[in-house]
Amino acid sequence: MNTVLAYRLATVLLGLTFLSTASLCHAAEEASVSGIESATLSNIRQVTSGYSKAGEGYFSPDGQTIVYQAIRSEYPFYQIYTQSLVGEGAPRRISTGRGRTTCAYFSPFTKRILFASSHLDPDIDQTEAEEIRQIEADRSSGRRRRYNWAFDPHMELFEATYEGEIVARLTDQLGYDAECAYSPDGKRIVFCSDRDGDPDLYVMDVDGGNLRQLTNEPGYDGGPFFSPDGQWVVYRSDRKQKEYLQIHAIRVDGTNDVAITDNVGVNWAPYWHPSEPYIIWTGADHSDPTQRPNYDLWLLRYEIAGGQLRPQGNMIRITDHPQADVLPVFSPDGKQLMWTSNRTENDTSQLWIADFQLPQ
Numbered sequence: 001m002n003t004v005l006a007y008r009l010a011t012v013l014l015g016l017t018f019l020s021t022a023s024l025c026h027a028a029e030e031a032s033v034s035g036i037e038s039a040t041l042s043n044i045r046q047v048t049s050g051y052s053k054a055g056e057g058y059f060s061p062d063g064q065t066i067v068y069q070a071i072r073s074e075y076p077f078y079q080i081y082t083q084s085l086v087g088e089g090a091p092r093r094i095s096t097g098r099g100r101t102t103c104a105y106f107s108p109f110t111k112r113i114l115f116a117s118s119h120l121d122p123d124i125d126q127t128e129a130e131e132i133r134q135i136e137a138d139r140s141s142g143r144r145r146r147y148n149w150a151f152d153p154h155m156e157l158f159e160a161t162y163e164g165e166i167v168a169r170l171t172d173q174l175g176y177d178a179e180c181a182y183s184p185d186g187k188r189i190v191f192c193s194d195r196d197g198d199p200d201l202y203v204m205d206v207d208g209g210n211l212r213q214l215t216n217e218p219g220y221d222g223g224p225f226f227s228p229d230g231q232w233v234v235y236r237s238d239r240k241q242k243e244y245l246q247i248h249a250i251r252v253d254g255t256n257d258v259a260i261t262d263n264v265g266v267n268w269a270p271y272w273h274p275s276e277p278y279i280i281w282t283g284a285d286h287s288d289p290t291q292r293p294n295y296d297l298w299l300l301r302y303e304i305a306g307g308q309l310r311p312q313g314n315m316i317r318i319t320d321h322p323q324a325d326v327l328p329v330f331s332p333d334g335k336q337l338m339w340t341s342n343r344t345e346n347d348t349s350q351l352w353i354a355d356f357q358l359p360q
Contacts, residue, residue: 036320040299041337041354046344048083048091048351055340056327057351060106063331066338067094067104067113068351076131080104080115082162085353094164099124100152103179107206109186112159112167116178116191121154151176151199157191157208170208182206183226188252190214190233192222201235203252214254220245226252227272232309234260234279236268247281249302249309258309260300266293269327274334276358277302280318282326295324297339299359316359323347330356 037044047066048054054070064086069078080095095101099119106113121127138144155178159168171177173195180191190203201214201221215221217239224235231252236245240259247260247270260279261267264287271280278301284293297318302311319325321343328339337356342349 034320036317040316040318040357040359042357044352044354046350047085047338047353051348051350053349054081054351055349056103057338057340058105058329059331059336059338061108061332063333063336065106066351067106067115069102069104076128076135078102080113080117080160082113092162092164094160094162095119096166098128100150100155102155103181105181107159107182107186108184111162113162114157114159114170114180114182114189116155116157116180118152118154118156120156121152151194157189168207170204179222179224181225184228184230188226188230190224190226192224201233201250203233214250214252215257221248223269225271228274232304234270234272236270236281244286247279249279251307256308260302260311261315263287266295267298271329273330273358274332276334277304277312278358280328280330280337282328283315294320294322295326296320297325297328297337324349 051070052073054068057066057068059066065082065084067080067082070081071078077100079093079097080101081091081093083091094113095115095117096119099117099121101115101117104113104115153175155176156172157170157177157180158166159170160166175193175195177191177193180189182189187206188203189206190201192199193202198218199220199222200216201224202211203214204211214233219237219239221235221237224233226233232249233252234249237248238245240246244264245266245268246262247267248257249260250257265283265285267281267283269282278299280297280299282295283298284295286293299316299318300311301313302309323341323343325339325341328337330337335356336353338351338353340349341352344350
């Protein structure tokens with residue numbers, strides 16, 4: 001993925017503006033919502049605090065715990081944390097505490113968590129020192145650096161227990177391996193890798209065996225998730241137009257690839273509703289270069305017939321907040337929606353959850 005697209009995607013990944021985080025209380029009270037948001041969302045509340053930034057959260061199979069990536073003030077890179085939605089337990093760090101990490105996901109049937117990490121970087125001391133020097137230089141100059149997601153060649157996939165013990169390394173080839181998720185039966189993993197020269201999708205068994213390439217198009221294919229029946233994968237791609245992303249779906253055998261969106265915009269972070277034929281994602285209109293794109297959540301109904309997946313009807317706008325709303329995911333029962341937003345009091349990106357109902 002080129003640097004312009006990486007910037008456009010990553011600047012909204014964890015908010016458009018980052019400020020130092022003060023200690024926040026959990027915002028349990030319901031936030032005010034617009035007419036658009038109130039059509040599907042209610043009881044909107046902030047669920048992470050105390051981080052410089054946090055986001056990309058996913059629910060546990062029972063819906064009572066979340067896993068996400070976050071940065072604390074004492075370390076420059078994201079680490080993986082779990083947090084209970086029931087009670088007052090403190091967040092638990094799952095990753096090693098070193099290197100870049102991302103894309104954590106709960107196994108549907110085992111007490112394992114999948115995530116990507118670069119903690120085995122042989123030059124990790126230098127990597128950390130360079131990032132810290134850059135942060136200090138930015139702070140001294142007052143310059144706000146454009147966020148740029150690093151396609152770290154030392155990023156590999158790992159499984160860890162709920163207590164944070166790494167029990168398996170699943171990839172071992174130099175190159176970026178990340179953006180990963182389990183299949184609904186827990187037997188397969190889909191992920192993004194640039195091992196063939198550009199980022200494509202791959203599927204493998206949960207132990208790392210039987211690796212096969214799922215997409216092989218020029219440009220970037222990433223952010224994949226299995227459908228609830230395990231027969232399809234939804235993902236994002238810039239193959240239509242460089243620097244822009246569209247939502248695609250493809251059968252797990254690599255056939256019947258279909259574009260879900262087709263516009264002049266950046267559409268990413270797609271996710272399946274667990275029981276109804278809907279896909280949700282983050283999108284922004286980039287057709288007018290004089291306007292600041294607003295990243296919101298969008299929903300679309302689909303149907304599957306004759307081995308084909310077809311979009312149905314018009315896209316439905318879920319959020320219209322002036323701040324960025326990105327990375328939406330449904331709870332296992334489909335009754336809650338979680339996403340990343342900097343609609344916080346101090347503009348830091350944190351995780352938010354709302355009760356969700358499908359549009360009438």
